[in-house]
Amino acid sequence: MKATRRDFLATAATAAGAAAAGDLAAHAQDLEHTHAHAHQAVPSDMALRVKSLESLLVEKGLVDRAALDALIDTYEHKVGPRNGAQVVARAWVDPAYKQRLLTDSDKAIAELGFGGQQGEHMVVVENTPAVHNMVVCTLCSCYPWPVLGLPPVWYKSAPYRSRSVIDPRGVLREFGLELPEDVEVRVWDSTAELRYLVLPERPSGTETLSEDALAALVTRDAMIGVAKVPPLRQGGAK
Amino acid sequence: MNGVHDMGGMQDMGPVQEEKNEPVFHHPWEGRVFAMYRATGAWRKWNIDAARYSRELIPPAEYLRMSYYEKWYVGLVDLLTARGLVTRAEVESGKPALGSSKATPPLKANQIHETEALGASTKRNVSVLPRFQDGQRVRARNINPVGHTRLPRYARGKLGTIDRDYGVFVFPDTNAQFLGENPQHVYAVRFSARELWGEQAKPQDTVYLSMWDDYLEPA
Numbered sequence: 320m321k322a323t324r325r326d327f328l329a330t331a332a333t334a335a336g337a338a339a340a341g342d343l344a345a346h347a348q349d350l351e352h353t354h355a356h357a358h359q360a361v362p363s364d365m366a367l368r369v370k371s372l373e374s375l376l377v378e379k380g381l382v383d384r385a386a387l388d389a390l391i392d393t394y395e396h397k398v399g400p401r402n403g404a405q406v407v408a409r410a411w412v413d414p415a416y417k418q419r420l421l422t423d424s425d426k427a428i429a430e431l432g433f434g435g436q437q438g439e440h441m442v443v444v445e446n447t448p449a450v451h452n453m454v455v456c457t458l459c460s461c462y463p464w465p466v467l468g469l470p471p472v473w474y475k476s477a478p479y480r481s482r483s484v485i486d487p488r489g490v491l492r493e494f495g496l497e498l499p500e501d502v503e504v505r506v507w508d509s510t511a512e513l514r515y516l517v518l519p520e521r522p523s524g525t526e527t528l529s530e531d532a533l534a535a536l537v538t539r540d541a542m543i544g545v546a547k548v549p550p551l552r553q554g555g556a557k
Numbered sequence: 558m559n560g561v562h563d564m565g566g567m568q569d570m571g572p573v574q575e576e577k578n579e580p581v582f583h584h585p586w587e588g589r590v591f592a593m594y595r596a597t598g599a600w601r602k603w604n605i606d607a608a609r610y611s612r613e614l615i616p617p618a619e620y621l622r623m624s625y626y627e628k629w630y631v632g633l634v635d636l637l638t639a640r641g642l643v644t645r646a647e648v649e650s651g652k653p654a655l656g657s658s659k660a661t662p663p664l665k666a667n668q669i670h671e672t673e674a675l676g677a678s679t680k681r682n683v684s685v686l687p688r689f690q691d692g693q694r695v696r697a698r699n700i701n702p703v704g705h706t707r708l709p710r711y712a713r714g715k716l717g718t719i720d721r722d723y724g725v726f727v728f729p730d731t732n733a734q735f736l737g738e739n740p741q742h743v744y745a746v747r748f749s750a751r752e753l754w755g756e757q758a759k760p761q762d763t764v765y766l767s768m769w770d771d772y773l774e775p776a
Binding site for chain 1: 562563564565566567568570571572573574575576579581582583584585586588589590591592593595596597600605609612621625626627630633634637642643647648651652653657659660661662664665666667668669670672673674675676677678679680707708709711723726727729743745750753754758759761762763764765766767768769
C-alpha cells in the first residue's frame with residue numbers, strides 16, 4: 320500500500336486549502352471553531368477549501384466555470400425522479416411498453432427521452448403481490464441518475480448500505496413498509512455498471528386516472544423499492 | 558481491499574434516516590465538488606473504477622466520519638494529484654505553480670446536455686466467451702485482493718445461481734489501477750438469503766449481485 324498517498328488522503332479534507340492565503344486560513348479556523356459542535360460531520364470550512372480548489376482548476380484552465388454551473392443545473396433542475404415516474408406511469412397504462420421496459424429496459428426508457436450518465440445499462444424489476452424488489456449499492460452509491468436523479472443521503476449512508484442485504488425487511492419497516500411473511504424480497508446490490516429501477520405495483524383506485532395523473536403519484540422511494548405507491552382514496556384524485 | 562466501504566452485512570450502523578423534501582445538494586460547495594469531479598473527468602486521466610478506488614483509500618475512521626461529498630472532495634484531490642493534473646503544493650496554495658501554462662478545458666457548458674445524455678458505457682463490444690450459462694450453479698470465489706474489487710465480502714465463498722448474462726464489461730479490479738480493461742462477462746447472480754445469512758433469513762428471500770467471470774467458479 321502506498322503510505323504517502325494514504326497519509327495524504329487522511330489529511331486532505333482537513334488540511335487542503337487551509338494553507339491558502341492567510342486571511343482564508345484564518346477565516347477557516349474561525350468557522351471551524353464556531354461550528355465545531357453543530358456540524359461535526361462536515362467541517363465548516365469545506366466551502367472555503369472547495370472554493371480554493373475551484374479557483375485553482377479554473378485558473379489552470381482545467382475546468383470551465385460555466386460547465387460546472389451547467390452540470391449543477393442539470394442535476395438540480397432537469398434530471399430527477401419525475402423522469403422515472405413518467406416511465407412507470409407509461410408502463411402502467413401501456414402493456415406493450417411495459418413488456419419492452421422489462422425486456423429491453425435501455426431502449427424503452429430512451430423512448431421517453433431518458434438515458435445516459437449512470438443509466439447506460441438499465442434493469443427494470445417489477446414488484447408484484449408475490450415479489451418485492453429493492454435496490455442498494457453496498458460498496459458505494461450506484462444509482463440510476465437519468466431516471467431518479469442523484470441519490471438521497473440515506474441511500475448513500477452506512478445504515479442503508481450495510482443492512483439492506485442482511486435485514487431488508489427491517490430496513491423496509493423503518494420506511495413504514497411491513498411486508499407479508501410470504502412475499503419474496505429480492506435485494507439488488509448494484510455491484511457492476513447495471514442500474515436498477517423498480518417498477519412499483521399500480522395502486523388500486525387509479526383505474527380512471529390519466530398517465531400524467533398516475534405519474535404524479537409515483538414516488539422516488541417506490542422506484543428504489545423502499546415504499547409502495549399508496550392506494551388512492553375514493554375521490555382523492557381529479 | 559477489505560475496507561470499511563464494503564459495508565454489506567454490517568450491523569449497528571444505526572437506523573436509516575430519511576429527510577423530507579431533501580435538496581439535491583445541501584450546500585453550494587457540494588454541487589461544486591460534484592461538478593468539478595465530472596468536469597475534470599473529461600481529461601480522461603482516470604476511469605470510474607479508479608475514482609471509486611480513490612474514495613476507498615480514505616482511512617476507515619475518516620471514511621465513516623466524512624459526509625458523502627467530503628469523500629468526493631478528498632477522492633477528487635487524490636485523483637488530480639496522483640494523475641498529475643495539479644500538484645499538492647497547488648492544492649494547498651490554491652494557486653497555479655509559477656510559470657505553469659494554462660490549458661483549455663475539454664468540457665464546455667454547451668456540451669453538458671450531450672455528454673450527460675450520452676453517458677460513459679463500460680460495456681465492450683468484443684467477443685469474449687462466457688464461462689457460465691444461465692441457470693448454472695456457481696460459487697463466488699474467496700479472494701481478498703488488497704486493491705479495488707467489486708466482489709463484496711459478504712458474498713465470497715457463497716453458492717449462487719446465474720440468473721442472466723448482461724454482456725461483456727470492463728473489469729474493475731484491473732481497470733482501477735490502470736492495468737487494463739480485461740473485458741469479461743457480467744452476470745446477475747442470485748443468492749438465497751439463507752445461503753448468505755443463515756437461518757435468520759426468510760427461506761424465500763434472495764439477494765442479486767452483478768458479478769464478473771473472474772469472481773466466479775463452477776460449483
